[in-house]
Amino acid sequence: MARSLAGFLVLLLVISICEAASLFQPISDSHRSAALELFTLDHGSFKSLEETYEALRTFQILGIEKKPDVTSAACRSISETVGSSSSTPKDLFYALKANSIAQCKIHEKASKGIISSLNAAVSGASSLLDFYYSVGGLVLIKDQSSNADIHLADAEGVFRSVKAFSQSDGRWRYSSNNPESSAFAAGIALETLAGIVSLASSELDQSLISTLRNDVSKLFDSIEKYDDGTLYFDDKLVDGREYQGPLSTTSSVLRGLTAFAAVTTGNINLPGDKILGLAKFFLGIGVPGDAKDFFYQIDALACLESNRVSIPLILSLSSAVISVTKKDSLKVRVTTVLGSNAPPLTVKLVGAFSSGSKDASLVESQELKFDQGSGLHILNDLPESIDVGSYTFVFEVVLQEPEDEKVYVTGSQTKAPIFVTGLIKIENSEIAVLDSDLGSVESQNKLDLAGKNAVSLSANHLQKLRLSFQLSTPRGRAFKPHQTFLKLRHESKVEHIFVVGNSGKKFEVVLNFLGLVEKFYYLSGKYDMELTVGDAAMENSLLVAIGHIELDLPEAPEKAPRPPLQPVDPYSRYGPKAEITHIFRAPEKRPPQELSLAFLGLTILPLLGFLIGLLRLGVNMKNFPTKPVPATFAILFHVGIGAVLLLYMFFWLKLDLFQTLKVVSLLGVFLVFVGHRTLSHLAAASAKLKSA
């Protein structure tokens, strides 16, 4: 319970934030547009007859004409349900409920059939819901067909068996074997009993009715309350299965109460405040986002609008913000919960209190003028004693006809928060740099706080900065706005904020830089100055850039506090990085090819010189062996040498070392052999020559 209480409180706070005295608006067009959004068709019809009924009922109460056309689809499904013999009392109940609005034609024979089946269900019923559906169904048939003669045979017996579910605290049980009592069931039971009373062929025992009246007042003793004066019913959360939530529970109780009050003649004695509290509860919810909740709210409000106990009247303001400068008038409207006109009445302003203070009322009691055309109660000129600011106005609604007081309930007094706004006069604004020791003014600048300013000042840590201005209300009194800040912002975005204090009308702030150097983190440089003056009651709230001041502060000592980290601009944090390309190593410098070729030519020259020298010396081949065998060996020897040289050539071009060595080893053996034969032949030949 505490949970839902706290939770609902949050919800109500959403509707009336920060206002102790809150006003409730009657149902308006926003409900109508929301209803069309919430009750949406699924393939041309609603999902169930229950939903059809809820939608049709909501549209009917709100007087929506542009509703989706569902009558034919609804009628088809109603006649199907009514004509079928397998329909349960619950189906029949909702079919008949939907039919009460859709007004379809039900076949005479089918109608006879359901009467008998519902009658049988009544006599065979064992739980509260069985009674509710079957009795409710019979009541609906009776209402819809004027000629049908429907009576409960044993009305008093049925009444007693339903009454048997009641508990001592005014709540009811769903069935005899379920010990949990609930307020939701109480609402259902009241509606059922009201149905039995209307179906009874003869007058019921009055003592039964009066005990029921007692039950109702006991039930209303268990009503629960929020801080803002709204009242509601709620059940204890036991297993969650049958738990309904405060909205449907309260709605059910109200429906039961209305039905019960309609069929009994005597007066049900309930305090008007409770009915008003319930009305405020339903209005305080705002516009529910759920079709079921929406129906509960609207249906309950319709019950409140038409019940026989008392009809609540709701006072609402057309605007809670009133401008003195524009000479707005205070407009109050008194309506029923669904927004229809109230009976003739007068609205009195009995008090006005400055919010936050508990002083005596600022105004004398006075009556608001009623404007017939608009239906508003108007106070044209606010009393002289009301200056700009926030107030709580207290209204009293007095019905003109004493007869109406029995029907309507208005609540003794209604408190409404009012904000009175106006243009604030700003004068004598100036900014100056003072010399600290003497207090003499070094440089002074007039400011125009309504326009643009570009003051350029400079100061060192021995000087002071003084900013002053005057504020007065349209009625010429002192005005203290909620927000009067002087902001100094350094180039590095470090900000310092000072509250500008006041004495009477004069506002002044003096910044002694000597005492502030530490706070300023010893940051010298340009500071931008900005003045903000704002209040809820001030129509010309302002945020002006005054200009800048060049501060020359001493060097920071070693242990001085560092300025706090400033947030980084998110846009600069991301984005592509600069491209990087690798710088390749430059290739080594080489001589031009011509040079290499020239030197290649030069390397050939010694060979040429050698050849020319040989020719000049007159070389010959006279020593070459003449005999065939040595000549062969000599040729082979030189071919071998040529082959080795050629091998070197191939080694240079493509062969690797191992291939080369392989061939060299073969050629080497060959060369040693043929070389030895050739050389030994030559040696033998020269020895023969010498000896000869």
Next chain:
Amino acid sequence: MGKLWVILIASISILLPFLGNAFSPESPTDRRVLVLLDDSAIKSSHSIYFNSLKSRGFDLEFKLADDPKIALQRYGQYLYDALILFCPSVERFGGSIDLAAIIDFVDSGRDLIIAADSNASDLIREVGTECGVEFDEDPSAMVIDHIGYAVSETEGDHTLIASDDLIKADVILGSKKMVAPILFQGIGHSLNPANNLVLKVLSASPSAYSANPKSKLSTPPSLTGSAISLVSIVQARNNARILITGSLSMFSNRFFRSGVQKAGRKTKHEKSGNEQFLTEISKWVFHERGHLKTVNIKHHKVGETDEPSLYRINDELEYSVEIYEWSGTSWEPYVANDVQVQFYMMSPYVLKTMSHDKKGLYSTSFKVPDVYGVFQFKVEYQKLGYTSLSLSKQIPVRPYRHNEYERFIPAAYPYYGAAFSMMAGFFIFSFVHLYSK
């Protein structure tokens, strides 16, 4: 019987990894959301927002915040993919949920939406602090703006703010321009400047301040001006996304449906920007926008198609990657001109912006630097609002082999010439020496 058990356990262990994962490119559509409420009436009073989530295929489960049965995980598996905390006044969660459980939930890559309100509980403030934002410490403080307030018939204390100071990022707020200002009523928060994961999405105007509207101010308020953040987002390093706001009522049907006129402006908008703003930003939070994935990361030498095991210095290579963005229903090609690849060894040797074919394929080609060692292809892509991409692939680079250098350099011709003329001379000399008389 024993066999049956084995099969059962085996099938569970196969299935388990697929149950209860956070946003994953494999099953991005599976989104179960736990909504914790202070009171079940919020379900109805904020139904437009919830319905917009439901219509986008989210499976919302509403629970009261102090319900003793709530739990985020069971048997070590998370039951939800996202958590919505619409319970500003909760002092202690029911069940097994506490601050640490929520932090673990986010650490596992799941998403979170927090809405605080004036009189927010210490618990909700602590959750905010863990996410990198600091709500105003004064419990009765609200954001007040005497210049940028929303004109209202019923409220005159200027705590109902019409703000339009939004972050400029289409990925977060959608490409459709927000025309109407956004209504806000609640507490402000500031961002921790050292935390670069948290971003201000909706900030207050320079004239705003955070204070108790009912008491007089004698000391400067701790939060003023555009340093006040009204709505902030966090994208954690594991791509978990968090939305933090100090106003629960900005999600309400009343604010969604309400018209808005900013003080001092002539235009009155039929509908506030709340619905568009909060729907768009919830798309971001629930990864329907700005979530990138990469596939088909390829690199090869120019003119080849196979990926080599290593490159030689000075090779020409091509690198390509495909990047897709999740759109809520499918993976769409991601188009941007700032995706860069790095060829990295201790520091980037090459950093190049990739070109794309508008179908998600990003590619570039460059020459391997003439430095050998173990390199990495790195794509470190960070963009405001997008999940960060961090790809790296190791690849060694070798120097030239001995036979890959240049042969027959012209500058060496004189040496060759000298050697061969010497050899020719020797050959001739051998005849002269042996046979000349």
